Amino acid sequence: MQNQTIKFHAHKKHPEAANSPSQQQAWSVAEIEALFKLPFADLMYRAQQVHRENFDPNSVQLSTLLSIKTGGCSEDCGYCPQSAFNSAGVENQKMLDVAAVVQAAQAAKASGADRFCMGAAWREPSKEDMESVVEMVKAVRGLGMETCATLGMLSDENVKQLSEAGLDYYNHNLDTAPEFYGEIITTRDYQDRLDTLERVRKAGMHVCSGGIVGMGENLTQRAGLIAQLANLTPYPESVPINNLVKVEGTPLADQEDLDPLEFVRTIAVARITMPRARVRLSAGRQEMSDAVQALCFLAGANSMFYGEQLLTTGNPEVDRDRALMDKLGMYPFAETH
Numbered sequence: 001m002q003n004q005t006i007k008f009h010a011h012k013k014h015p016e017a018a019n020s021p022s023q024q025q026a027w028s029v030a031e032i033e034a035l036f037k038l039p040f041a042d043l044m045y046r047a048q049q050v051h052r053e054n055f056d057p058n059s060v061q062l063s064t065l066l067s068i069k070t071g072g073c074s075e076d077c078g079y080c081p082q083s084a085f086n087s088a089g090v091e092n093q094k095m096l097d098v099a100a101v102v103q104a105a106q107a108a109k110a111s112g113a114d115r116f117c118m119g120a121a122w123r124e125p126s127k128e129d130m131e132s133v134v135e136m137v138k139a140v141r142g143l144g145m146e147t148c149a150t151l152g153m154l155s156d157e158n159v160k161q162l163s164e165a166g167l168d169y170y171n172h173n174l175d176t177a178p179e180f181y182g183e184i185i186t187t188r189d190y191q192d193r194l195d196t197l198e199r200v201r202k203a204g205m206h207v208c209s210g211g212i213v214g215m216g217e218n219l220t221q222r223a224g225l226i227a228q229l230a231n232l233t234p235y236p237e238s239v240p241i242n243n244l245v246k247v248e249g250t251p252l253a254d255q256e257d258l259d260p261l262e263f264v265r266t267i268a269v270a271r272i273t274m275p276r277a278r279v280r281l282s283a284g285r286q287e288m289s290d291a292v293q294a295l296c297f298l299a300g301a302n303s304m305f306y307g308e309q310l311l312t313t314g315n316p317e318v319d320r321d322r323a324l325m326d327k328l329g330m331y332p333f334a335e336t337h
């Protein structure tokens with residue numbers, strides 16, 4: 001395992017976009033597992049080194065989420081309150097109209113977010129769905145925000161339409177290691193996810209892909225998820241690391257808590273193995289203390305979901321996040337570019 005030596009270029013708006021496959025190291029699951037097992041201080045030191053070589057360590061990229069179509073999803077993802085297989089009490093809603101989406105994006109921008117992510121509870125979008133999404137992407141782009149969408153699996157035609165509409169990022173998570181995946185989802189397989197990511201990449205959009213920890217996976221499986229992500233060539237520009245939000249009515253509602261320090265370690269390992277990615281401290285922040293979040297930033301997280309709502313569950317209030325950033329001397333990426 002060798003240290004990456006790519007230098008941070010302060011003038012670049014998107015250092016993560018310069019990630020080049022030719023500079024990329026291949027990672028075995030065993031190597032990644034060895035990182036997880038380092039003494040905590042050694043792991044944090046190494047993650048900080050990589051972080052500082054590639055990014056301004058005090059800047060945090062802020063993405064605001066909006067659920068543009070909620071509930072009634074035909075997939076059986078065990079963690080998800082929006083699956084029709086689960087009974088989490090989420091009210092099904094039809095797709096929002098473009099004006100409502102633009103209004104939410106304007107509010108997000110005014111609060112300091114630089115990226116707006118539109119999420120839909122679909123296995124995959126229909127032709128009619130795509131027409132509305134394309135309008136939404138164009139309108140949000142028109143506000144000068146980066147756009148992201150997460151709509152399920154995509155066809156070649158879908159990626160073409162999204163790319164032509166100017167979509168900057170597509171979020172599609174691998175969620176967990178291939179070996180554990182079948183315990184959580186049965187209605188689509190791992191390869192389907194990899195195929196969608198490949199299509200997004202080929203169409204020239206940036207890839208946002210990560211996963212969920214705390215679903216009962218073991219350490220090797222956590223390492224297996226990171227290995228899958230880090231060995232994508234190139235690895236994703238954005239890597240959301242979600243801590244399972246345990247929602248009543250889902251099969252994972254009673255899952256045992258992951259030790260918060262294991263979550264911090266996962267962030268550090270993602271940072272080391274994907275040096276130029278935006279590593280996002282994602283779902284689960286509402287249940288996290290400021291101290292754990294501070295450790296995550298120290299471990300190399302440099303992005304978070306920002307705004308009171310994730311898709312159907314809560315996220316810290318903007319005021320609490322502003323206070324946290326102030327306390328840590330951190331600033332939103334949008335305010336320095």
Ligand code: SAM
Nearest residue numbers: 079080120121122150151152173242244245283
């Ligand atoms: N339906 C699309 C899909 O699955 O690709 C997009 C929306 S889906 C809700 C996006 C991601 O949210 C999932 O892949 C999963 O990683 C994350 N997610 C959903 N429920 C979660 C939960 N309870 N805790 C943590 N992350 C969750």
Ligand code: DTB
Nearest residue numbers: 119150240282283310311312313
């Ligand atoms: C991601 O990795 N996490 C976000 C976003 N991408 C779409 C979603 C988290 C959802 C948490 C459960 C909910 O609010 O429904």
Ligand code: SF4
Nearest residue numbers: 073075077080083121
């Ligand atoms: Fe549907 Fe996405 Fe939830 Fe799975 S994670 S049930 S695909 S909304």
